[in-house]
Amino acid sequence: MKYNPRVSSSRRKCRKAHFTAPSGLRRVLMSAPLSSDLRNKYNVRSIPVRKDDEVQVVRGTYKGREGKIVQVYRRKWVIHVERITREKVNGTTVNVGIKPSKVVVTKLKLDKDRKSLLERKAKGRAADKAKGKFTAEDVAAAAGAASLQEVD
Numbered sequence: 001m002k003y004n005p006r007v008s009s010s011r012r013k014c015r016k017a018h019f020t021a022p023s024g025l026r027r028v029l030m031s032a033p034l035s036s037d038l039r040n041k042y043n044v045r046s047i048p049v050r051k052d053d054e055v056q057v058v059r060g061t062y063k064g065r066e067g068k069i070v071q072v073y074r075r076k077w078v079i080h081v082e083r084i085t086r087e088k089v090n091g092t093t094v095n096v097g098i099k100p101s102k103v104v105v106t107k108l109k110l111d112k113d114r115k116s117l118l119e120r121k122a123k124g125r126a127a128d129k130a131k132g133k134f135t136a137e138d139v140a141a142a143a144g145a146a147s148l149q150e151v152d
Contacts, residue, residue: 023074026074026077027048027072027074028048029077030048030049030072030074030077030079030100031046031047031048031049031100031101032046032047032048032049032055032100032101032103032104032105033045033046033101033104033105034046034047034104034105034108035056035104035105035106038105038106038107038108042118042121042122043122043125043126044118044121044122044125045125047105047108047114047117047118047121049069049072049079049100049103049105050069050072050109050114051069051070051071051072051109052068052069052109053068053069053105053107053108053109054066054067054068054069054105054106054107055067055068055069055079055081055103055104055105055106056103056104056106057081057084057098057102057103058102058103058104059102060098060102062084062096062098065081065083065084066106067081067082067083067084068081068082069081069082070082070095071095072100073097076097077099078097078098078099078100079097079098079099079100079103080095080096080097080098081095081098081103084096084098
């Protein structure tokens, strides 16, 4: 269901927006999920990939292979991982492009901007978890208020 009236749900317009996205938006769209231990540690599900992160491939021909990200190729929507290469007919080796959604990040390269991003995302998730939840005290207080209104 569409929530925002200013955003189109037309397939054609969505595809055009995706494939003509500028580099800054592509960075966000090229996010990868964190491994379960990193997810528990930072309380964040996914993060935009960057060079020097360590990843593990979870889908495709290279499933199970691990390595460090050598290049984030935003123009082609792929990342290049060290030791995941193939040999061309003329003998030169080239990196194989892997989509970021098909890898899990196992080790992050942290700097101050990345730390602030993790803190900001974790804070948002914590706020969402608390939203809509009632504690036993809240229920008891509401029941007490309801009984006082019946007396009037």
